[in-house]
Amino acid sequence: xxETSANSVVPGISAKQDKHPESLSELLKELSENAGDRTTLRxxxxxxxxxxFGAFLLVFSIPNLIPLPPGATLVLGLPLIFVAWQIVxxxxxxxxxxxxxxxxxxxxxxxxxxxxxxxxxxWMEAWVRPRNWPLSNPLFxxxxxxxxxxxxxxxxxxxxxxxxxxxxxxxxIGLASTEQDGNCLAIGSIIGIVAALIFALAIFLTTxxxxxxx
Numbered sequence: 471x472x473e474t475s476a477n478s479v480v481p482g483i484s485a486k487q488d489k490h491p492e493s494l495s496e497l498l499k500e501l502s503e504n505a506g507d508r509t510t511l512r513x514x515x516x517x518x519x520x521x522x523f524g525a526f527l528l529v530f531s532i533p534n535l536i537p538l539p540p541g542a543t544l545v546l547g548l549p550l551i552f553v554a555w556q557i558v559x560x561x562x563x564x565x566x567x568x569x570x571x572x573x574x575x576x577x578x579x580x581x582x583x584x585x586x587x588x589x590x591x592x593w594m595e596a597w598v599r600p601r602n603w604p605l606s607n608p609l610f611x612x613x614x615x616x617x618x619x620x621x622x623x624x625x626x627x628x629x630x631x632x633x634x635x636x637x638x639x640x641x642x643i644g645l646a647s648t649e650q651d652g653n654c655l656a657i658g659s660i661i662g663i664v665a666a667l668i669f670a671l672a673i674f675l676t677t678x679x680x681x682x683x684x
Contacts, residue, residue, distance in 0.1 A: 494521060494648045495591035502584040505577050512571035515564050522564040524647025526553050527618065527640055534625055534637035547626035547633065550640060554622045557615030560608060598645055602652030618643060621662045624669050632672060635665035 501509075501517050515522045530549040556564060575583070605611050621643075624636040642658030645651075 493591075493595050494525065494645075495588045495595055497521070498584045498591070499588055502581045505580055507577050508574040509577070509580050510572055510574045511566055515566060515571075519563070521648045523553060523557055524644045524649075526564055527644030527647065529644075531637045531641035531644060534633050535641065547622060547637075550622035550625055550637075551619065554615055554619035558612055558619055559615075560612060594645060595649065598649045598651045598654045600650045603650040604652050604655070605647075614643075617659070617662065621665065624665060627669070629669070629672055632669060635668065636662060639665050 497518065501514065515526070518525050527550065530553065534547060534550075553564065605614050618640060621636045621640050625633045625640070627633075639658050639662035642661060643655060646654035646658055
């Protein structure tokens with residue numbers, strides 16, 4: 471891994487192409503095959519085009535699904551807030567700060583990551599496909615962004631094991647977004663509601679315990 475300028479391009483795949491592979495796994499596979507010696511995160515985001523928000527939500531959720539020391543979510547959850555806020559702001563494509571956008575992966579590293587990810591994506595894509603997509607206008611997209619932002623904030627709050635379920639909900643929502651699967655979006659939203667209720671219960675119990683001690 472290294473940093474490089476964002477002037478290079480990913481040969482054979484870009485946001486300006488007329489056609490993209492239908493599935494995210496095929497898109498990533500094509501990106502891997504046509505990548506240059508180094509590929510920046512900006513180039514990956516441009517290649518993902520309209521799928522970039524869902525894909526980055528999925529990618530940034532994964533580290534939060536791993537048991538981590540207390541306080542780690544304060545750092546690992548921030549990218550989720552960053553992405554969700556851009557959805558609320560009505561951006562059509564993801565924006566990355568220059569240092570992050572110019573961060574580059576060597577071709578071998580990129581191919582290794584994608585090679586490990588594709589089998590899991592293919593398994594999920596057997597169940598996730600374009601259908602019943604409800605986010606057909608800017609208002610619904612922003613409401614979706616507000617909901618995702620709320621879940622991302624819950625992820626950041628340092629409650630032991632409290633970040634796993636909302637992170638899983640965001641990962642499911644992100645996957646649904648990449649494939650425009652309304653059924654998957656509904657499942658992710660329900661998981662998010664459960665996560666929010668558990669979070670509210672944890673806050674209530676913590677507050678009650680604190681008041682009883684004081």
